[in-house]
Amino acid sequence: xxxxxxxxxxxxxxxxxxxxxxxxxxxxxTKRFGDFVAVNDVSLNIYRTELFxxxxxxxxxxxxxxxxxxxxxxxxxxxIFIDGLDMSGIPxxxxxxxxxxxxxxxxxxxxxxxxxxxGLKMEHKAKSEIAxxxxxxxxxxxxxEFGKRKPHQLSGGQRQRxxxxxxxIKQPKLLLLDEPLGALDKKLREHTQFELVNIQEQLGVTxxxxxxxxxxxxxxASRIGVMDHGKIVQVGTPKDIYEFPNSKFxxxxxxxxxxxxxxxxxxxxxxxxxxxxxxxxxxxxAHGISAAPNAKVWVAIRPEKIQLSLQPPSDNHNWTRGVVxxxxxxxxxxxxxxxxxxxxxxxxxxxxxxxxxxxxxxWEQEVFLHWHDTSPVVFTA
Amino acid sequence: xxxxAATLSTLRQLPPLRWLVSLLHRVGLRGRNAVIALPYLWLxxxxxxxxxxxxxxxxxxxxxxxxxxxxxxxxxxxKLTDLRVHLNPSNYLGIWADGIYTQAMLTSLKVAVISTLxxxxxxxxMAYAIARADTRWRGMCLMMVILPFWTSFLLxxxxxxxxxxxxxxxxxFLLWLGVINEPIVMLQTDFAVYLGIxxxxxxxxxxxxxxxxxxxxLTLLEAAEDLGCKPMRAFFTITVPLSMPGIIxxxxxxxxxxxxxxxxxxxxxxADSLMIGKLLWTDFFTQRDWPKASAVAIALLxxxxxxxxxxxxxxxxxxxxxQQ
Numbered sequence: 001x002x003x004x005x006x007x008x009x010x011x012x013x014x015x016x017x018x019x020x021x022x023x024x025x026x027x028x029x030t031k032r033f034g035d036f037v038a039v040n041d042v043s044l045n046i047y048r049t050e051l052f053x054x055x056x057x058x059x060x061x062x063x064x065x066x067x068x069x070x071x072x073x074x075x076x077x078x079x080i081f082i083d084g085l086d087m088s089g090i091p092x093x094x095x096x097x098x099x100x101x102x103x104x105x106x107x108x109x110x111x112x113x114x115x116x117x118x119g120l121k122m123e124h125k126a127k128s129e130i131a132x133x134x135x136x137x138x139x140x141x142x143x144x145e146f147g148k149r150k151p152h153q154l155s156g157g158q159r160q161r162x163x164x165x166x167x168x169i170k171q172p173k174l175l176l177l178d179e180p181l182g183a184l185d186k187k188l189r190e191h192t193q194f195e196l197v198n199i200q201e202q203l204g205v206t207x208x209x210x211x212x213x214x215x216x217x218x219x220x221a222s223r224i225g226v227m228d229h230g231k232i233v234q235v236g237t238p239k240d241i242y243e244f245p246n247s248k249f250x251x252x253x254x255x256x257x258x259x260x261x262x263x264x265x266x267x268x269x270x271x272x273x274x275x276x277x278x279x280x281x282x283x284x285x286a287h288g289i290s291a292a293p294n295a296k297v298w299v300a301i302r303p304e305k306i307q308l309s310l311q312p313p314s315d316n317h318n319w320t321r322g323v324v325x326x327x328x329x330x331x332x333x334x335x336x337x338x339x340x341x342x343x344x345x346x347x348x349x350x351x352x353x354x355x356x357x358x359x360x361x362x363w364e365q366e367v368f369l370h371w372h373d374t375s376p377v378v379f380t381a
Numbered sequence: 382x383x384x385x386a387a388t389l390s391t392l393r394q395l396p397p398l399r400w401l402v403s404l405l406h407r408v409g410l411r412g413r414n415a416v417i418a419l420p421y422l423w424l425x426x427x428x429x430x431x432x433x434x435x436x437x438x439x440x441x442x443x444x445x446x447x448x449x450x451x452x453x454x455x456x457x458x459x460k461l462t463d464l465r466v467h468l469n470p471s472n473y474l475g476i477w478a479d480g481i482y483t484q485a486m487l488t489s490l491k492v493a494v495i496s497t498l499x500x501x502x503x504x505x506x507m508a509y510a511i512a513r514a515d516t517r518w519r520g521m522c523l524m525m526v527i528l529p530f531w532t533s534f535l536l537x538x539x540x541x542x543x544x545x546x547x548x549x550x551x552x553x554f555l556l557w558l559g560v561i562n563e564p565i566v567m568l569q570t571d572f573a574v575y576l577g578i579x580x581x582x583x584x585x586x587x588x589x590x591x592x593x594x595x596x597x598x599l600t601l602l603e604a605a606e607d608l609g610c611k612p613m614r615a616f617f618t619i620t621v622p623l624s625m626p627g628i629i630x631x632x633x634x635x636x637x638x639x640x641x642x643x644x645x646x647x648x649x650x651x652a653d654s655l656m657i658g659k660l661l662w663t664d665f666f667t668q669r670d671w672p673k674a675s676a677v678a679i680a681l682l683x684x685x686x687x688x689x690x691x692x693x694x695x696x697x698x699x700x701x702x703x704q705q
Contacts, residue, residue, distance in 0.1 A: 072603055092606040105604035109622045119608035170608065 014047035015223065021084075023048040023206055024069065024174065029078035031064050038064040040230035041078070048173075051200055051207040053217040056227035057253075062210045065227075066176050069208060070099045082174060093122075098172040102179040104163035106151040112138070112162050113147040119170040137165045140199065157188045164196075168203065175200075177209045181216055193219050214254050218242070226250050242302075248379050251300045258306070258346045260299045264291055272378065273317070274299055278342040284317040286373040291380045298379040303349045305375040308336065308367045310359065319370035322346065324363055338367060432682075439675035440468045450671045472676035482660065482677060486684065489657040492571075492646075493639035496578040500586040500635045501628065503579065508590035508627075509620075512597075523591065526584050538577055538648050545573055545649070573649035578639050585634035593627030594620070637685055657681055 014020035022045035031039040039061040046052045054062040067073045068080060071092035080087045082096065098119070106115050113134055120130045138144045141161040151159055160180065167175055180196065181189045197220060200207050211217050217224050218238045225235045226249075234241060234250045245251035248259065262276035262283060267290075274283040274297060283299050291297065313319045325345065326337035329352075336348045346369065361367065405411065410418055441450040455465045476482045511522040529537060544550045545567040552564040567573055597620065605615040621628075643658035650656070657677065664674035 070603075070607060072606075092603070093609045093611055097607075099604075099607045101600050101604055103598070103600055105598065105600040107601060107604070107619060118605070118610070122609035122614075166604075166608070 025081040027079045029075045032076045037230050042232050049204050051222045053209045053221035053224045055217040055224050060227040061230040062227050066210045071095045097174045098167040099176040100163050100167045104159050112149050116165045137169050141165045174206045257300045262299050264295045278344040279320040281319050282317045284373050285376050289378050300377045303347045306348045306369050306371050312368050313370045324365045435675045439679050441672045442469050443670050443672050449669050472672050485655040485657045485660050488655050489640050493636050496639050497632050497636045499579045504586035508587045512591050512594035526587050569651045574646050577645040577649045582635040586631040589630035590627040593624045
């Protein structure tokens with residue numbers, strides 16, 4: 001399970017430190033639009049200098065939650081505290097928060113410099129100070145040569161960086177980012193992801209990022225909050241979320257997963273045995289779960305945690321047989337789709353570690369699939 | 382679609398159309414060119430040719446005959462070299478010499494400027510409210526803005542006489558309310574002229590303003606607020622600059638017809654009011670001095686067009702400079 005609270009690195013993992021004061025405290029916040037409940041009784045703590053990702057499909061309430069932090073929406077009930085201050089009734093222009101919009105929302109009639117300077121101008125800062133800070137901010141996002149341009153004369157990636165610079169110029173303690181990389185192409189996205197993390201670490205700002213892209217969330221976040229139907233269903237580090245999903249929904253939403261329905265056969269404190277109709281052998285898991293005897297459970301196994309072999313494994317559990325139906329060669333790894341006798345199709349990935357593959361697995365070949373007894377995740381249905 | 386295409390191609394084979402099409406083809410007008418040529422054709426027929434005719438008359442001399450002006454071209458002999466062109470600049474010089482025209486022009490410009498500003502002040506909040514109203518109401522609001530056009534312009538101006546006159550609706554209403562003790566003179570005042578112009582041309586101000594305000598991205602206002610800008614300031618730093626195209630278009634649509642306005646000052650304004658539109662009318666129909674009236678019309682056009690062209694060129698330069 002996640003690293004213990006006694007972890008010496010709890011300075012960098014403040015959510016494990018019971019003494020740590022959260023920077024943002026969301027307390028039982030609900031937001032209704034007419035009959036529709038966009039955000040449903042959400043409580044969440046976010047700590048200083050975290051890069052927190054709100055992840056979920058469209059309409060799950062993640063953007064509404066972000067907009068409530070920015071002050072564009074008021075919660076229907078519940079409270080939001082930022083740095084210990086109750087934010088109810090405080091308009092956006094008085095909050096210590098800046099936001100980077102999904103559409104970037106750059107002012108089309110202003111140059112890049114004027115866009116970036118806007119926040120400081122509103123604070124009536126001296127002209128020379130504004131010029132200095134704008135220059136250094138443009139340098140940070142590597143746009144120094146583009147200060148005189150208008151937004152429509154920039155590429156998508158450059159606009160994204162202007163939006164970031166504009167949101168950061170007031171040195172907010174908290175920056176909200178709505179799908180920050182959504183409008184960029186894949187190459188630029190990967191590059192920008194690392195840049196964002198860099199800037200975040202350099203300035204020590206707390207980031208709250210909304211995204212529907214799980215890959216983006218995994219690379220960016222210190223912690224992820226997975227949302228579904230207005231509720232936060234799991235909060236944890238990317239690794240927690242991926243390796244220890246707490247529900248079928250989270251397991252299926254993050255990455256891909258092979259799911260089997262089964263029945264609990266033995267449930268001991270140190271192991272459980274589960275019979276799955278779709279698998280030839282029972283599933284053996286090396287830890288106990290607390291569930292009723294003979295309970296219906298779900299077993300989830302990630303594609304990269306299943307091994308393929310041509311010889312039958314010696315154990316009498318944790319394996320099954322199938323026929324290779326599809327092979328997708330992706331360069332760094334290959335994806336196999338294997339059909340079991342029960343008709344169920346499994347997804348298995350394996351890294352291409354050698355340039356010459358001795359096994360030479362091919363279509364319609366019979367293979368054995370097996371996994372380690374720590375690999376399956378069990379959900380009580 | 383195929384039916385239409387087939388019908389068209391059959392039509393093209395018929396003699397008169399066939400000749401027209403082949404003629405157009407010969408001068409290079411086909412396909413896309415022909416489509417682009419249409420608006421030009423319209424402009425030439427209904428703007429350039431009448432303009433040239435008026436320009437021609439403005440350089441002629443008045444005479445009591447039909448037409449009531451002299452010809453510019455005289456033949457003194459039979460040969461082509463015997464052609465003489467006689468341009469008479471006295472109409473234009475007369476406009477300068479006679480202070481009344483300059484004065485009338487200045488009065489008209491003043492009335493037009495003030496009316497345009499008033500229309501902008503009244504029209505902007507209206508356009509803003511409509512653009513920000515619930516989508517269900519927008520169509521209805523716009524309908525109400527253009528509804529007066531269903532009635533004749535002349536009738537609507539006449540109706541104001543009934544409202545504004547000393548024994549009119551408004552005075553009687555105010556007397557009944559007890560706000561005033563005796564009727565106010567409203568008709569035949571400058572106030573009535575401004576009221577009439579603003580009332581008549583307000584829809585021309587609202588429409589372009591609505592068009593620009595309606596398509597504005599509202600997240601820009603959220604972005605401004607997020608950066609510490611209060612709503613009122615965001616309105617002046619974001620909304621107003623972004624609606625500038627609508628402000629300019631609406632102001633032009635009110636200002637240009639207001640300068641030459643004849644009906645409203647005549648019906649609602651003071652009898653002795655000196656406006657260029659009224660002078661033009663008198664010259665044409667009372668004095669029957671067509672050349673003088675044409676010269677006034679051309680001068681009026683120049684006064685309006687020259688600043689406009691200058692402004693547009695400056696705008697174009699500014700945009701170009703911004704792109705470098």
